[in-house]
Amino acid sequence: MSWEELIKTKEGYLRILEDVMSRVPQTIGKIGDRLIVLNPEILHEARRTMIMNFKEMAEKLNRDPQHLARFIFKESGKPGSLESERLIIQGKFTNEEFKRLIELYVKEFVKCPICGGLDTKIVSEKRLRFLVCEICGAKSSLRKI
Numbered sequence: 552m553s554w555e556e557l558i559k560t561k562e563g564y565l566r567i568l569e570d571v572m573s574r575v576p577q578t579i580g581k582i583g584d585r586l587i588v589l590n591p592e593i594l595h596e597a598r599r600t601m602i603m604n605f606k607e608m609a610e611k612l613n614r615d616p617q618h619l620a621r622f623i624f625k626e627s628g629k630p631g632s633l634e635s636e637r638l639i640i641q642g643k644f645t646n647e648e649f650k651r652l653i654e655l656y657v658k659e660f661v662k663c664p665i666c667g668g669l670d671t672k673i674v675s676e677k678r679l680r681f682l683v684c685e686i687c688g689a690k691s692s693l694r695k696i
């Protein structure tokens with residue numbers, strides 16, 4: 552169906568709207584003076600979804616791509632793999648779903664729960680992991696993923 556035909560129906564209109572909205576870059580916040588804007592390049596294939604610039608996105612968040620990938624597999628319940636720059640997820644995965652998972656990840660594993668800052672790092676001590684804030688110094692425990 553063409554856009555012209557699609558836009559005439561309510562479902563079609565909503566689908567286009569969702570598609571357009573999901574292409575709007577996602578502003579996460581600031582790390583130091585750097586504004587973190589994520590712009591996932593998502594390709595949908597019949598049986599899998601690829602996020603082409605996944606590694607770059609993880610690096611912008613100052614996180615290990617493996618860690619972010621594990622979070623996405625676990626939370627979405629879908630298997631996948633990390634192949635150099637790309638994340639491959641088995642099954643259908645919408646742009647909206649992906650953005651929502653990134654938001655959840657930032658909330659849990661990047662953002663300091665005390666001051667809300669994003670200048671944080673994950674440190675391991677013995678078998679535990681903590682989120683350490685570079686701004687206020689808070690140290691919060693993290694679940695293992």
Ligand SMILES: [Zn+2]
Nearest residue numbers: 663666684687
């Ligand atoms: Zn803090």
